[in-house]
Amino acid sequence: FHPAAGYRKIFESVEELTEPIPAKITGVVPSWLGGSLLRMGPGLFEVGDEPFHHMFDGLALVHKFDLKNGQVTYYRKFIRSDSYVRAMTENRVVITEFGTAAYPDPCKNIFSRFFTYFRGAEVTDNCLVNIYPIGEDFYAVTETNYITKVDPDSLETLKKVDLCKYLSVNGLTAHPHTDTDGTIYNIGNCFGKNMSLAYNIVKIPPAHKDPIEKSQVVVQLPSSERLKPSYIHSFGMTDNYFVFVEQPVKINLLKFLTLWNIRGATYMDCFESNDSMGTLFHLTTKDPAGYLSSHKFRTSAFNLFHHINAYEDEGYVIVDLCTWKGHDFVYNYLYLANLKGEWEEVKRAALRAPQPEVRRYVLPLDIHREDQGKNLVSLSYTTATAVLHSDGTIWLEPEVLFSGPRQAFEFPQINYSQYRGKKYSFAYGLGLTHFIPDRIVKLNVQTKETWVWQEEECYPSEPLFVPTPGATEEDDGVLLSVVVKPGAERPSFLLILDAMKLTELARADVNTIIPVTLHGTYKP
């Protein structure tokens, strides 16, 4: 598919811009589409002569496409995180990133090194994963306790916020949910006093000024394994429930706590797979007086990063997920050395990685002891099953919504404002071939029909759905994706697709390579 290995370019360092640059438009940008597309990703893949090793290490770069009156400009700035500022000052990796260790400053004397050793190293504030609004402010985030307030116009870094000051969590996911009234929910690991472990769901109520100050933990879910909470990247939310999937990818807390004293260790060294637990689903009501479902939902092992959507229907909770089969951690395959090789090497490196599959799980809400051994799912439109076992657990089997050999449907998006937590039809995603992003896919989750946008030597990013104002159809809107086409005269463009047919409406070409972006927000 990619013998020219053009995808390497999306993993190379770029400089930030001093002012927005104009884009050259082909096609017609819908006149109603006025706003900013904000996206986050790594932008600097080495500091001095020290390379970053993992796809999630590069220093955070915030990107912005401004759309106004059919015209488009592009701008980008590095986040002035402590990771960035100190790296620039000392010309070396100073703060340990996800898969790259910082080594002690060789210039420091033995005494100051001794003190750093006992104070413990600093947790990274390299917010490269997502950017989203909290109240009227915008925050760039990773998955630690540090988030960074960013000016969405100038892209300037405004302040670093430590979530631990407001909430008892060690971090929050980069995938919050927002209710219609603006309430934000998120989930994070909490390593409490006495080594008690929990997954805490937090609520940030809508407020004009500093909503984070009013945030609180609303639900606490215990970890099923002592000292080893599961890694969590996103969660599900319906009108009345939170869905938390406890996956066999574990954080070994003892390793994490001693990590900082081991030379060369990184966050990646704290993870391990549990090869016997399979995967557990937990349901809790959103109501603060809510409960944790007394039934344990189980299924075979998979890695989970992205929930697509979840909703309630006829006494069931339907949960659609982008899964990776097995307990082997997918992030083990995302080292830059694997992703930046020749095409044959990239394929070889991805060969043993878990296989992707889009799956639908159906969790019955009303469970009776006398139904033991029977399939409890009687929804007309799904083949997913849930069988009650004698030990009270419910074994789930999914319905496969999309599957292709080493063809992932990842970085999923939906018409979030209208269909979050509701019965829906369409998911949009980034197609990955052996982890290389090479197409945009639309999936009808009811019929399994797919539509594809693909172009030779093009490397797109997560497609964000923006609804047409006043739309009545679920897929009436556009998809926005940042595409890199290394050989072209202008090597990157903002792609605007008609979300119904996945046909191109317009592209806005810019004269610079835009490195890989993970997630982002459209700010109308």
Ligand SMILES: CCCCCCCCCCCCCCCC(=O)OC/C=C(C)/C=C/C=C(C)/C=C/C1=C(C)CCCC1(C)C
């Ligand atoms: C867009 C194209 C990408 C091309 C290649 C990628 C292919 C990916 C296929 C799989 C999907 C995976 C999606 C992952 C998305 C993502 O954005 O992940 C980024 C996650 C990051 C940077 C996580 C950082 C987490 C940290 C630093 C956690 C730290 C912690 C611990 C490990 C334990 C203790 C608590 C604490 C400090 C939070």
Ligand SMILES: [Fe+2]
């Ligand atoms: Fe993500």
